Amino acid sequence: MFPVRRGDPALAHPLPAQDAVGMIIDRGGAWAVVGAGPHGLSALKNLLQVGLDADGYERATDLGGNWNFHAENSRVYESTHLISTKPFTQFPDFPMPDSYPDYPSHWQVHRYFRSYAEHFGLLDHLSFNTEVVAVAPADGDRWNVTVRDRDSGVETTRQYAGVVIANGHNWWPKIPQYPGQDTFTGELKHSADYKSAEVVRGKRVLVVGAGNTGCDVAVESAQNARETFHSTRRGYYYNPKYALGRPSDQTADLLLALRLPLGLRRVMFKSVLRLTVGDFEKFGLRKPDHEFFETHPIVNQQLVYYVGHGDIQPRPDIARFEGSTVHFDDGTSAEIDVVVFCTGYLAHFPFLDDTYLNMVGDHPVLARQIFTPSSPTLAVSGLIQPDSGQWTIAHWQGMLVATYAALLAQDPRAARRFYDAMVRETDVRFTGGAEYKDSSRHYYEIAHQEYLRAIERDLQRLESMSGALVSAR
Amino acid sequence: MTSRRKSSTVMRMWDWSVPPVSTHREVLSIVPEGWIDQPRASRKPPILFIHGLAHGAWCWAERWMPAAAELGFPVYAVSLRGHGDSGGRKRLGRTLMRHYVHDVMQTITEIPQQPVIVGHSMGAIIAQLVADRYQPRGLALLTPAPIQGAAYTLPRLIQRRPAAAAKVLVGGTLPLGPEQLFCNLDETTAAMYVDRLGRESPWAQYELMLPHRIGPVRCPVLVVGTPDDRVVDERAVTETARAYGVDPVWLPGIGHDLMLDGGWEKPLSVVLDWIDERC
Numbered sequence A: 001m002f003p004v005r006r007g008d009p010a011l012a013h014p015l016p017a018q019d020a021v022g023m024i025i026d027r028g029g030a031w032a033v034v035g036a037g038p039h040g041l042s043a044l045k046n047l048l049q050v051g052l053d054a055d056g057y058e059r060a061t062d063l064g065g066n067w068n069f070h071a072e073n074s075r076v077y078e079s080t081h082l083i084s085t086k087p088f089t090q091f092p093d094f095p096m097p098d099s100y101p102d103y104p105s106h107w108q109v110h111r112y113f114r115s116y117a118e119h120f121g122l123l124d125h126l127s128f129n130t131e132v133v134a135v136a137p138a139d140g141d142r143w144n145v146t147v148r149d150r151d152s153g154v155e156t157t158r159q160y161a162g163v164v165i166a167n168g169h170n171w172w173p174k175i176p177q178y179p180g181q182d183t184f185t186g187e188l189k190h191s192a193d194y195k196s197a198e199v200v201r202g203k204r205v206l207v208v209g210a211g212n213t214g215c216d217v218a219v220e221s222a223q224n225a226r227e228t229f230h231s232t233r234r235g236y237y238y239n240p241k242y243a244l245g246r247p248s249d250q251t252a253d254l255l256l257a258l259r260l261p262l263g264l265r266r267v268m269f270k271s272v273l274r275l276t277v278g279d280f281e282k283f284g285l286r287k288p289d290h291e292f293f294e295t296h297p298i299v300n301q302q303l304v305y306y307v308g309h310g311d312i313q314p315r316p317d318i319a320r321f322e323g324s325t326v327h328f329d330d331g332t333s334a335e336i337d338v339v340v341f342c343t344g345y346l347a348h349f350p351f352l353d354d355t356y357l358n359m360v361g362d363h364p365v366l367a368r369q370i371f372t373p374s375s376p377t378l379a380v381s382g383l384i385q386p387d388s389g390q391w392t393i394a395h396w397q398g399m400l401v402a403t404y405a406a407l408l409a410q411d412p413r414a415a416r417r418f419y420d421a422m423v424r425e426t427d428v429r430f431t432g433g434a435e436y437k438d439s440s441r442h443y444y445e446i447a448h449q450e451y452l453r454a455i456e457r458d459l460q461r462l463e464s465m466s467g468a469l470v471s472a473r
Numbered sequence B: 001m002t003s004r005r006k007s008s009t010v011m012r013m014w015d016w017s018v019p020p021v022s023t024h025r026e027v028l029s030i031v032p033e034g035w036i037d038q039p040r041a042s043r044k045p046p047i048l049f050i051h052g053l054a055h056g057a058w059c060w061a062e063r064w065m066p067a068a069a070e071l072g073f074p075v076y077a078v079s080l081r082g083h084g085d086s087g088g089r090k091r092l093g094r095t096l097m098r099h100y101v102h103d104v105m106q107t108i109t110e111i112p113q114q115p116v117i118v119g120h121s122m123g124a125i126i127a128q129l130v131a132d133r134y135q136p137r138g139l140a141l142l143t144p145a146p147i148q149g150a151a152y153t154l155p156r157l158i159q160r161r162p163a164a165a166a167k168v169l170v171g172g173t174l175p176l177g178p179e180q181l182f183c184n185l186d187e188t189t190a191a192m193y194v195d196r197l198g199r200e201s202p203w204a205q206y207e208l209m210l211p212h213r214i215g216p217v218r219c220p221v222l223v224v225g226t227p228d229d230r231v232v233d234e235r236a237v238t239e240t241a242r243a244y245g246v247d248p249v250w251l252p253g254i255g256h257d258l259m260l261d262g263g264w265e266k267p268l269s270v271v272l273d274w275i276d277e278r279c
């Protein structure tokens, strides 16, 4: 009955039987890249740029990943605009056009990725409508990658020197279970199925969760639904997109540039929130149960406004469902037509045996959130959730993996030294000194500047190991 | 392998927190007919020209752009903010080198594939700062402003052109006349070009005094100088070439503005031949 698209039809696909002689195409020193979202594009571009050969595979018919609105794996909805502004969000070697606003729309973002791919000549190296169904180890740290043409169903296996997995971690829905949920007579939806306000128009709506999706959906519901309830299991800081005339993320970067300590930055952010938005509790919102920077930032200027209008009615956690009624922890209840679970997404790698990703509990733990202790030729890009924009980091992750891959081809022993030192740091996290709240959505949370500093040190180490680069001064 | 690195290529804090405001940008271009339809791998690469101090995109449009386009190269030239017909003249007093880099990066994203970047004089410094974050197809540095910082040239400037030196020190634009820029032009033409020169940002000029640390740069580099240059001395050229481990190409008999001076065909063919061979 559950209307959620469970993502990947190719789940647990068995390795196709390969004829021992010559069925596997040897791609020599080439690397494979799984996915053509921003992380896959950056990996592909940087591998090519360091002089390696690389093939990118994308299951959708176009690139852009999450930002390719019509694709199965896209989780943006019609009204999505970035929550982070251009300067840190964009690729540093391919800025977004000056004609774009501070917070571009998902359509603009998609056009941007297309021009990136065209500019760097990536289209010739990408196969669309081609799903990676198996990534399996081969002799000598090599990988057999099996792909399926989604039209013909024909499968092909090619062998690569290495693989970059960039399949995204924001598409596989995480769905909570509450008592009586099965008896609920209304509609149960996950934000994965929320593409526009049509889902809520004219209805009595309960939005669950206050990540950026939950807040956007609650606001859109306030504008379109008959009634909107918003259930959260804790209180949050709702950051405005603009405070004191400046985009909030740019102010955050300014304070970091000035090297202000965490404690001081917390005081400043909370004071600005207090001065510009006010006391959340007076709006009837819950008091945050945590310090600033301990949950992934919400950037939403409109939610508080609609709470003030009474168009969003804040509620605590759900206690139970009963027919068309939802009971909340505070003893109140509401009649609901549709529930939209905006409870986030989980990472999911259906084409790979999990053991290669150093699973701790239910999620991978990787060095720099990229390198796995199980293989020197397998890298994951995009398994991050920065407290800021993402594609500056996508660029540097791609650079790091590509520079490493180039060293591996050129001087395997030096590369091995780098890798061995790297995976000794598998436990290191980049939290900027904050203690993230225990929640699956913080598995991959990073403090963006601290993380980039580490990547920069890695790159310097790699560059000092490889003699082939021309360096000025 | 040198390891005295510039502060950071990764952590561009000021770009993230105080990004340049956008301005109207003049981009001149000629794309040869049919170029876009040729296979990417075999067609001539685009060339992006970056002008020097107080110049504008016009200086490339006079001679080099049509000539290179004639030979099949798509050519582009941008006027940095406050220069040529670009906007931002009123803000020139608050303009930094990184704003110029922004203007060039914006222009690059409008070009269908990675261009060879050709920078002249101050434009050569900007080209290097661009190559520090973006991998062009090639990097040609023509009569480049000194990578080691122009401060060392000040005593000589004070001695030879005290008024000009004083002007620069208080933030005025370095005065450039026909005698500095050209060797082989008739008076009228030279005067016409000098007339088109504009003002320079005092801050960009000050930044030119400081050393620039750039790299690693992963593309072919060409450095061209002329012994008859009366703006950029031989030391600037040799230091720049040394920084990239290449030998400079010396072209005697032409002035600093080698894209405008009589005999402009020679340096252009050096650049184009290098592109054909190396890029």
Ligand SMILES: Cc1cc2nc3c(=O)[nH]c(=O)nc-3n(C[C@H](O)[C@H](O)[C@H](O)COP(=O)(O)OP(=O)(O)OC[C@H]3O[C@@H](n4cnc5c(N)ncnc54)[C@H](O)[C@@H]3O)c2cc1C
Binding pocket: A034, A035, A036, A037, A038, A039, A040, A057, A058, A059, A060, A063, A064, A065, A066, A067, A071, A073, A075, A076, A077, A080, A081, A082, A083, A084, A089, A130, A131, A132, A133, A166, A167, A168, A169, A170, A171, A213, A351, A381, A382, A383, A388, A389, A390, A391
């Ligand atoms: C609603 C929403 C808004 C967001 N807003 C912002 C924002 O404002 N700023 C920001 O920086 N980030 C934002 N993000 C984060 C966003 O996820 C990242 O910016 C970015 O899209 C992640 O890129 P990626 O390449 O890792 O993954 P994705 O963009 O998800 O791309 C992964 C690609 O891999 C493909 N793929 C998956 N499996 C296979 C397979 N087996 N074979 C072949 N191909 C496969 C998919 O089809 C997809 O194209 C937002 C996310 C969401 C959900």
Ligand SMILES: NC(=O)c1ccc[n+]([C@@H]2O[C@H](COP(=O)([O-])OP(=O)(O)OC[C@H]3O[C@@H](n4cnc5c(N)ncnc54)[C@H](OP(=O)(O)O)[C@@H]3O)[C@@H](O)[C@H]2O)c1
Binding pocket: A080, A081, A082, A083, A084, A170, A174, A175, A176, A177, A191, A208, A209, A210, A211, A212, A213, A214, A216, A232, A233, A234, A295, A296, A342, A343, A344, A345, A385, A439, A440, A441
């Ligand atoms: N540009 C944009 O406008 C935009 C829009 C949407 C999303 N995004 C980005 O996309 C990513 C995903 O965001 P998201 O909002 O979809 O997901 P998310 O950040 O994971 O948020 C999930 C929300 O649901 C809550 N939740 C999780 N499990 C729950 C459970 N079992 N019961 C009750 N509540 C539960 C979480 O609470 P806890 O606090 O307890 O974890 C959190 O409030 C984020 O990086 C986000 O920034 C950006």
